[in-house]
Amino acid sequence: MIKNLKIKKVLECEIDNELTENIQELLTVSFQDIYPNNRIYFKQVPHFRFLAFNEEKHLLAQVGLDYRVMNLSGKLIKVLGIIDLCVSRESRTKGIASLLLSEIDKYCVKKDIDFLLLFADNKTLYLKNGYKSVKNKCKWLKIEDRNQTILGIGYEEKSELMIKKIGMNEWTEGDLDFLGYLY
Ligand SMILES: CC(C)(COP(=O)(O)OP(=O)(O)OC[C@H]1O[C@@H](n2cnc3c(N)ncnc32)[C@H](O)[C@@H]1OP(=O)(O)O)[C@@H](O)C(=O)NCCC(=O)NCCS
Numbered sequence: 001m002i003k004n005l006k007i008k009k010v011l012e013c014e015i016d017n018e019l020t021e022n023i024q025e026l027l028t029v030s031f032q033d034i035y036p037n038n039r040i041y042f043k044q045v046p047h048f049r050f051l052a053f054n055e056e057k058h059l060l061a062q063v064g065l066d067y068r069v070m071n072l073s074g075k076l077i078k079v080l081g082i083i084d085l086c087v088s089r090e091s092r093t094k095g096i097a098s099l100l101l102s103e104i105d106k107y108c109v110k111k112d113i114d115f116l117l118l119f120a121d122n123k124t125l126y127l128k129n130g131y132k133s134v135k136n137k138c139k140w141l142k143i144e145d146r147n148q149t150i151l152g153i154g155y156e157e158k159s160e161l162m163i164k165k166i167g168m169n170e171w172t173e174g175d176l177d178f179l180g181y182l183y
Contacts, residue, residue: 001095004055007103012045012064022059023051030086036145043143044181046083050100050107054091061087061096063104066183067113072136073174080108080166082118083183101129105164114167119160119183131162137175140182154182 015023023040036042046064054060064083069076082104087096104116120126123133138158142151163171 060091071177077114114169116164140178
């Protein structure tokens with residue numbers, strides 16, 4: 001564990017140029033060639049982020065969060081989506097990603113949130129932190145990330161989908177309408 005790690009919650013619209021540059025560097029290094037090099041989001045801006053800084057105030061890790069209503073088999077649910085969680089290479093396997101996930105858990109207490117939701121190719125970290133895989137056919141607004149234009153509607157099962165129950169509602173099978181883009 002890194003000593004004196006400081007986690008800050010920042011609203012997206014309050015991020016200044018210097019912080020944008022630091023987040024940009026972290027994202028491009030963490031997601032290598034796949035991340036756009038001219039912005040700090042992939043398809044759409046998140047609503048807020050948790051950022052982890054070391055004692056020297058260097059940014060070590062970040063996670064974006066998107067709050068939205070989704071339609072799960074005809075029932076409306078409030079979802080906090082987890083986006084682009086990453087930790088700088090030299091700070092990995094020291095529990096920082098897990099710490100950010102637990103910070104998100106703490107944030108969810110007494111909030112109007114039914115589920116946390118994310119997509120992961122590698123599920124290990126999330127399974128260790130209480131998330132589970134679910135199988136739902138997803139419907140979402142497709143965005144072409146190069147030109148940032150709407151492409152149409154996607155409708156298919158996503159094997160990377162994971163959730164964590166927060167409120168009293170149970171997750172169910174069936175269609176999951178994102179009522180927006182997919183992160
Ligand atoms: C995935 C990632 C955020 C983990 O950060 P971390 O601070 O090292 O995570 P923790 O120390 O809390 O937990 C480490 C565990 O995460 C798991 N893990 C490692 N790489 C992973 C990956 N790419 N995706 C999911 N889980 C991963 C392993 O189980 C590891 O434990 P182990 O080394 O004992 O097997 C970090 O490796 C990273 O930034 N990777 C590049 C970006 C990325 O793939 N983000 C995930 C998007 S879904």
